[in-house]
Amino acid sequence: MSTPRDEDRLMDHKYDDIQEYDNPLPTWWNVIFWATIIWSIIYFLNVIPGVGSGKGRQALYEDEMAKAQELYGSPEQQAEAAIDEGAMAAALADPAKLEAGKVVFATTCSPCHNMDGGGNIGPNMTDDYWIHGNSPKAILTTITKGVPEKGMPTWAATLKPDQIANVAAYITTLRGTKPAVAKEPQGILMTPDGQPAGADSGAVK
Amino acid sequence: MNAQLDSFKYDDAIVRKFLVATFVWGLVGMLVGLIAATQLVLPSLNVVPWLSFGRLRPLHTNAVIFAFAGNAIFTGVYYSSQRLLKTRMFSDALSAAHFWGWQLIIVAAAITLPLGFTQSKEYAELEWPIDIMIAVVWVIFAVNFFMTIARRRERHLYVAIWFYIASIITVAILHIFNNLSLPAGPFKSYSMYAGVQDAFMQWWYGHNAVAFFLTTPFLGLMYYFMPKAANRPVFSYRLSIMHFWTLVFMYIWAGPHHLHYTALPEWASTLGMIFSVMLWMPSWGGGVNGLLTLRGAWNKVAEDPILKFFVVAVTAYMMSTFEGPMLSVKSVNALAHYTDWIIAHVHTGALGWNGFLTFGMVYWLLPRLYQTKLYSNKLAEVHFWIATFGMILYATAIYSAGVQQGLMWRAFDETGRLQYPDFIETTMKLMPMYWMRVAGGTLYLAGMVIFGWNILKTWQSRPAKYEEPVIQAAPLERKPGESGKNVFAGFSVAGHRRWEALPILFTVWTTVAVIVASLFEIIPTFLIQTNIPTIASVRPYTPLELAGRDIYQREGCFNCHSQMIRPFRYETERFGEYSKPGEFVYDHPFLWGSRRTGPDLAREGGKYNNLWHVNHMKDPRAVTPNSIMPAYPELLTQKLDFNTIQKHVDAMAMLGVPYGELIKDGAAIEAARTQAAEVAADIESTDPNLTGLADKEITALVAYLQRLGVDIKKANEVAAARLPAGGQ
Numbered sequence: 001m002s003t004p005r006d007e008d009r010l011m012d013h014k015y016d017d018i019q020e021y022d023n024p025l026p027t028w029w030n031v032i033f034w035a036t037i038i039w040s041i042i043y044f045l046n047v048i049p050g051v052g053s054g055k056g057r058q059a060l061y062e063d064e065m066a067k068a069q070e071l072y073g074s075p076e077q078q079a080e081a082a083i084d085e086g087a088m089a090a091a092l093a094d095p096a097k098l099e100a101g102k103v104v105f106a107t108t109c110s111p112c113h114n115m116d117g118g119g120n121i122g123p124n125m126t127d128d129y130w131i132h133g134n135s136p137k138a139i140l141t142t143i144t145k146g147v148p149e150k151g152m153p154t155w156a157a158t159l160k161p162d163q164i165a166n167v168a169a170y171i172t173t174l175r176g177t178k179p180a181v182a183k184e185p186q187g188i189l190m191t192p193d194g195q196p197a198g199a200d201s202g203a204v205k
Numbered sequence: 206m207n208a209q210l211d212s213f214k215y216d217d218a219i220v221r222k223f224l225v226a227t228f229v230w231g232l233v234g235m236l237v238g239l240i241a242a243t244q245l246v247l248p249s250l251n252v253v254p255w256l257s258f259g260r261l262r263p264l265h266t267n268a269v270i271f272a273f274a275g276n277a278i279f280t281g282v283y284y285s286s287q288r289l290l291k292t293r294m295f296s297d298a299l300s301a302a303h304f305w306g307w308q309l310i311i312v313a314a315a316i317t318l319p320l321g322f323t324q325s326k327e328y329a330e331l332e333w334p335i336d337i338m339i340a341v342v343w344v345i346f347a348v349n350f351f352m353t354i355a356r357r358r359e360r361h362l363y364v365a366i367w368f369y370i371a372s373i374i375t376v377a378i379l380h381i382f383n384n385l386s387l388p389a390g391p392f393k394s395y396s397m398y399a400g401v402q403d404a405f406m407q408w409w410y411g412h413n414a415v416a417f418f419l420t421t422p423f424l425g426l427m428y429y430f431m432p433k434a435a436n437r438p439v440f441s442y443r444l445s446i447m448h449f450w451t452l453v454f455m456y457i458w459a460g461p462h463h464l465h466y467t468a469l470p471e472w473a474s475t476l477g478m479i480f481s482v483m484l485w486m487p488s489w490g491g492g493v494n495g496l497l498t499l500r501g502a503w504n505k506v507a508e509d510p511i512l513k514f515f516v517v518a519v520t521a522y523m524m525s526t527f528e529g530p531m532l533s534v535k536s537v538n539a540l541a542h543y544t545d546w547i548i549a550h551v552h553t554g555a556l557g558w559n560g561f562l563t564f565g566m567v568y569w570l571l572p573r574l575y576q577t578k579l580y581s582n583k584l585a586e587v588h589f590w591i592a593t594f595g596m597i598l599y600a601t602a603i604y605s606a607g608v609q610q611g612l613m614w615r616a617f618d619e620t621g622r623l624q625y626p627d628f629i630e631t632t633m634k635l636m637p638m639y640w641m642r643v644a645g646g647t648l649y650l651a652g653m654v655i656f657g658w659n660i661l662k663t664w665q666s667r668p669a670k671y672e673e674p675v676i677q678a679a680p681l682e683r684k685p686g687e688s689g690k691n692v693f694a695g696f697s698v699a700g701h702r703r704w705e706a707l708p709i710l711f712t713v714w715t716t717v718a719v720i721v722a723s724l725f726e727i728i729p730t731f732l733i734q735t736n737i738p739t740i741a742s743v744r745p746y747t748p749l750e751l752a753g754r755d756i757y758q759r760e761g762c763f764n765c766h767s768q769m770i771r772p773f774r775y776e777t778e779r780f781g782e783y784s785k786p787g788e789f790v791y792d793h794p795f796l797w798g799s800r801r802t803g804p805d806l807a808r809e810g811g812k813y814n815n816l817w818h819v820n821h822m823k824d825p826r827a828v829t830p831n832s833i834m835p836a837y838p839e840l841l842t843q844k845l846d847f848n849t850i851q852k853h854v855d856a857m858a859m860l861g862v863p864y865g866e867l868i869k870d871g872a873a874i875e876a877a878r879t880q881a882a883e884v885a886a887d888i889e890s891t892d893p894n895l896t897g898l899a900d901k902e903i904t905a906l907v908a909y910l911q912r913l914g915v916d917i918k919k920a921n922e923v924a925a926a927r928l929p930a931g932g933q
């Protein structure tokens with residue numbers, strides 16, 4: 001320490017034999033102490049760019065959202081981009097993509113549709129009954145936009161378009177498989193090409 | 206002069222009692238912490254409801270803060286005050302009442318917290334009857350302490366006593382004002398404040414509990430035991446004065462830094478941040494004074510485990526009081542908030558500063574109190590090294606866990622989507638670090654066992670009867686009329702010296718510093734209407750939802766789940782629209798939470814269907830593989846207590862929640878039964894295997910979860926419900 005020998009400047013009091021020196025405050029302590037005060041005042045007044053809250057958190061958030069929209073499109077545009085029947089058809093023809101779709105299904109969808117698609121909270125994927133239709137476009141739409149009020153989440157913001165195409169394709173391959181526990185049919189009986197199977201199909205609720 | 210010397214004896218028996226309590230509760234509190242830490246890696250350890258994580262975590266924090274650190278404070282205060290003031294404690298009866306009263310409070314806490322009785326405010330969980338007990342015992346302590354000062358034989362007060370005074374006064378104020386609540390049953394109450402204001406009061410309290418329970422009293426202890434152990438004078442009296450007053454005045458403002466980017470008005474959080482930054486040097490003043498006191502004694506540190514404990518304690522103090530201001534800078538806080546970084550920060554302080562200072566103090570006291578040699582200096586060394594190593598393991602693990610999870614939450618991929626949309630994925634990444642924490646905690650606890658062995662063996666070699674040396678000191682002469690002209694004397698060193706001889710004036714000034722600083726923030730928070738723009742579509746919880754909320758509190762879900770979405774894209778993409786102040790006006794108490802071990806639930810309503818929640822609560826891992834959430838199967842079988850619902854709704858109505866007709870006799874119960882029947886019918890229709898849920902607790906909890914955050918979606922009021930602008 002650069003302070004003079006403090007042995008010379010013991011205070012003249014003692015408490016239970018504890019003594020104290022009369023040392024001055026260390027210079028660095030003083031400098032930093034006052035610097036933080038000055039910095040804080042400037043920060044509070046918010047007058048220098050970079051020192052202060054700037055425009056405030058609300059404006060910053062709105063800027064951030066606007067910038068993201070510019071870069072990646074609006075949520076609606078993102079959803080539209082994910083409803084891509086061509087990509088789904090391509091996935092159906094490509095075993096690697098189907099495999100990728102299976103992985104998405106296992107990690108993201110199985111909590112509600114079961115690993116084998118037999119259904120629990122969500123409907124059975126292996127039967128021919130559909131609530132929202134089984135045309136490629138219908139399936140892609142259900143997945144991207146969800147049915148939030150019935151417990152099917154929306155996935156456009158979480159899954160990428162190719163992941164949605166892959167998982168949609170994978171679902172259609174489950175048709176006719178034998179799940180361990182199959183949930184009772186929900187919706188109406190559909191033909192594989194996405195048409196209602198007829199008036200006598202017997203809607204199931 | 207000599208003819209007039211008084212003869213008296215110090216009361217060391219009470220110090221011995223507090224010392225033993227310190228060790229015993231320390232062991233218990235840390236063991237509970239270790240169990241809780243292990244439950245986070247092995248959720249199956251949540252074996253019985255009253256030992257599940259949500260109930261154990263508050264038990265751990267309360268035990269280490271109020272039982273371990275509390276008793277350590279009392280040990281040191283009772284030992285040092287008598288000697289610094291040259292008098293026996295004012296009243297042996299009050300000392301005993303303080304000791305037994307405090308232990309009774311701890312036992313009451315240890316029983317009620319596992320039973321799920323909680324106010325759900327961090328470190329203020331204890332319910333109102335216990336809060337009253339705390340207030341009474343604290344007053345007993347204060348009377349005993351201030352009367353001891355009144356009877357002192359040392360005219361001037363030493364710096365340690367200043368810190369004790371500030372602590373006793375401020376803890377009393379904090380405790381009373383944060384715990385104001387309306388009882389709604391023997392162990393149930395609702396906070397007087399709601400939402401934003403409740404959050405503000407809670408963190409004004411919470412932060413200052415750290416300040417005036419874990420910092421200022423321990424600084425007082427440091428100022429006594431460190432110069433004693435090192436046998437060196439304190440480095441600088443002037444620094445003591447300066448850092449004492451700046452610390453006491455500035456600490457009080459800093460609370461809102463716990464609420465950055467929440468629905469708290471931004472001006473308040475800005476104040477909290479800048480006062481935290483300005484607190485850096487006032488805090489370090491104590492550290493500097495401690496470490497520089499060791500100048501000329503460093504050679505002793507190598508041999509003496511006591512000094513080693515003190516050096517690490519003060520170093521940990523300086524690290525965490527540098528980190529604190531850093532964490533309160535908004536941009537840093539945005540990353541750290543809700544993560545384990547905060548947990549790590551707290552443990553640097555608790556394990557390092559409070560723990561090590563206590564260990565050093567106790568080792569120093571043992572031979573003096575038990576009037577024999579310390580059983581083993583070697584074992585004290587072993588304790589030091591094993592605890593240091595345990596602490597380093599803990600800190601390394603949990604700092605990296607915090608930073609890593611914070612970064613994962615905010616990561617976007619090249620398509621603008623969240624990189625880790627599955628919350629649980631970010632949790633899984635932490636598991637190796639959580640195991641490392643378990644290892645670190647085990648080592649620290651092993652150190653405690655060694656510590657206990659050393660205490661026990663030392664105690665066993667105590668003399669048959671303790672000697673009680675007779676102390677002689679001259680009584681103080683009265684100097685009437687001093688205070689009047691000294692009121693503003695303290696602004697110079699000589700003037701301050703005069704204050705130190707006037708304890709009443711000194712105490713008044715300390716109180717003024719604390720209260721004035723508090724009012725600067727409290728008054729605007731409560732009075733400025735624009736801080737909390739109301740939202741017409743936000744309605745009170747239905748009686749059934751309120752019952753569900755009570756269950757949510759009882760189970761301590763808020764220990765893992767936040768309900769406060771911040772205005773960042775990575776938060777709103779993951780959880781939905783950010784939270785608005787007007788959404789919480791009926792939340793007595795607020796349940797914003799502070800750690801996201803699980804996802805935020807502020808907009809949970811409508812995200813899944815009812816059945817999902819039932820299945821998830823019954824067994825989270827059946828729905829989300831690898832979830833670390835405890836299972837709550839008992840909620841599907843336990844009957845909901847419909848009878849208390851009316852009382853609870855009435856209490857809320859008394860706090861100003863507009864329940865209208867529902868406060869009529871039994872109307873709330875009727876409404877709850879009707880809603881429960883609807884919810885249960887929906888669940889049972891989606892899964893026919895489930896039956897008879899209409900009178901079970903799960904139905905209320907699901908109703909509550911489905912209500913969270915939906916009101917604002919009803920009306921197109923999002924625009925009207927912007928965050929309050931309010932200054933910076």
